[in-house]
Amino acid sequence: GAVVSQHPSRVICKSGTSVKIECRSLDFQATTMFWYRQFPKQSLMLMATSNEGSKATYEQGVEKDKFLINHASLTLSTLTVTSAHPEDSSFYICSARAGEWGSYNSPLHFGNGTRLTVT
Amino acid sequence: AQKVTQAQTEISVVEKEDVTLDCVYETRDTTYYLFWYKQPPSGELVFLIRRNSFDEQNEISGRYSWNFQKSTSSFNFTITASQVVDSAVYFCALPPSSGTYKYIFGTGTRLKVLA
Numbered sequence: 001g002a003v004v005s006q007h008p009s010r011v012i013c014k015s016g017t018s019v020k021i022e023c024r025s026l027d028f029q030a031t032t033m034f035w036y037r038q039f040p041k042q043s044l045m046l047m048a049t050s051n052e053g054s055k056a057t058y059e060q061g062v063e064k065d066k067f068l069i070n071h072a073s074l075t076l077s078t079l080t081v082t083s084a085h086p087e088d089s090s091f092y093i094c095s096a097r098a099g100e101w102g103s104y105n106s107p108l109h110f111g112n113g114t115r116l117t118v119t
Numbered sequence: 120a121q122k123v124t125q126a127q128t129e130i131s132v133v134e135k136e137d138v139t140l141d142c143v144y145e146t147r148d149t150t151y152y153l154f155w156y157k158q159p160p161s162g163e164l165v166f167l168i169r170r171n172s173f174d175e176q177n178e179i180s181g182r183y184s185w186n187f188q189k190s191t192s193s194f195n196f197t198i199t200a201s202q203v204v205d206s207a208v209y210f211c212a213l214p215p216s217s218g219t220y221k222y223i224f225g226t227g228t229r230l231k232v233l234a
């Protein structure tokens with residue numbers, strides 16, 4: 001149980017284009033999903049918290065117009081990297097909490113991640 | 120403030136050796152949980168275990184064992200008879216404290232198991 005599916009796993013795009021990454025909870029409902037970015041050999045950096053039916057909460061320093069997050073249903077959140085540039089190249093990982101009513105003590109379950117390369 | 124420290128950046132062992140990954144945490148909560156995750160080279164973070172602060176008994180699951188000591192604020196992870204497939208980055212984490220929403224991850228320990 002508690003499977004999170006993230007798609008695509010790899011994407012290469014040209015500078016200036018937009019890329020959409022999907023994150024789905026397959027066997028549970030997720031009112032909250034988290035989007036992380038991970039640089040090589042570093043820990044996870046929280047970008048934003050995605051709440052179903054409301055606006056995402058972005059971390060300090062994360063441009064909300066650059067990284068558009070939509071959480072339209074209890075099983076789907078999307079991250080769109082708009083007008084991507086080479087510095088946006090990174091590993092993006094989504095996660096969701098599968099606990100009773102989203103208990104804060106529930107572990108996060110992660111998608112497989114998306115490796116974005118902007119040329 | 121919530122904090123997780125994994126002082127070991129990288130560890131290399133030879134296959135079949137035992138290895139212990141350290142995790143030291145800080146939390147203002149009196150009741151709390153701790154997690155360990157594994158991130159293999161493929162990138163996906165795999166949830167390994169959740170322990171709560173009420174239970175300081177060691178947990179064993181196959182070759183994995185966890186030692187939780189509240190007195191030293193540590194939650195260490197031991198792999199017995201390591202295998203090449205254990206090569207990964209391991210993260211220790213705290214769930215959000217009351218009134219917050221962020222999970223706190225350590226910086227991770229990269230384990231290399233050599234054949």
